Amino acid sequence: MAPIAGRSDAARTMALLWEPPTARSDSDTGLTLDAILGAATTIADERGDAAVPLRAIAERLGCTAMALYTYVGGKAELLDLMYDRAYAGFAARRPTVVTEWTERLLELYVAHPWMLDLAHARPVLGPHQQDAFESLLGTLRPAGFHHRDVVAIASSAFSLAAAAARTIVDARRAPTVTGEDDGTRWAERMDALATAAPDFADRFPLATALMHSEGHGAPQNDPIPVMERAARDNLRRAVELLLAGAADSL
Structure with missing residues (x-):
């Protein structure tokens, strides 16, 4: 627990x-x-x-x-x-957009993975975390969102950053624990999947199309683990979509 x-x-x-x-x-x-x-x-x-x-x-x-x-x-x-x-110093340089704020929070959690293991149902209510939260609200206020939407966006920003950070922490930890680099692991799994499920593309056409879509996956010889790059890219895009949807509701 x-x-x-x-x-x-x-x-x-x-x-x-x-x-x-x-x-x-x-x-x-x-x-x-x-x-x-x-x-x-x-x-x-x-x-x-x-x-x-x-x-x-x-x-x-x-x-x-x-x-x-x-x-x-x-x-x-x-x-x-x-x-x-x-959280000390988190808001020393005030973020101007929510994506910058979530990416900064992501880096904080990656630097201190133990923060991800805490249950957050009872906030500490300290000055440094509150300052970080205030800086997030400062990026949302100019948009004129309803208070209810601000609460939903802020809560989602914390959750999305934490989820992305957990993926990155796990992706970095996996090679050390398993002794297997990320590229080798994916190649072996994909080869084994092709042998075990030759009809994979027919059974899961949507997932297959997504895997072969333009821009999917990491560049060759990329030193960043595949899942880490995906987590970073997906976090930014998810926040952009979240804000776009909220803006459409105004």
């Missing part, structure tokens, strides 16, 4: 998110909240897992796990702070 953010003590976590302590350093350990979050995020990126043990953070920082509790109340609070911190 995916970890759920937003489970920590509300008052304490909101205070840490919105009024973080100054960069004071413990005289004995040299610890700061920022250093703890930085180490936790680095470990999560390396592991690809949001459930970072406090002991691992302590070892990285050269202190005891108990020393961390001066700054974070526990794993739930740590996760909330990590998640919001990952």
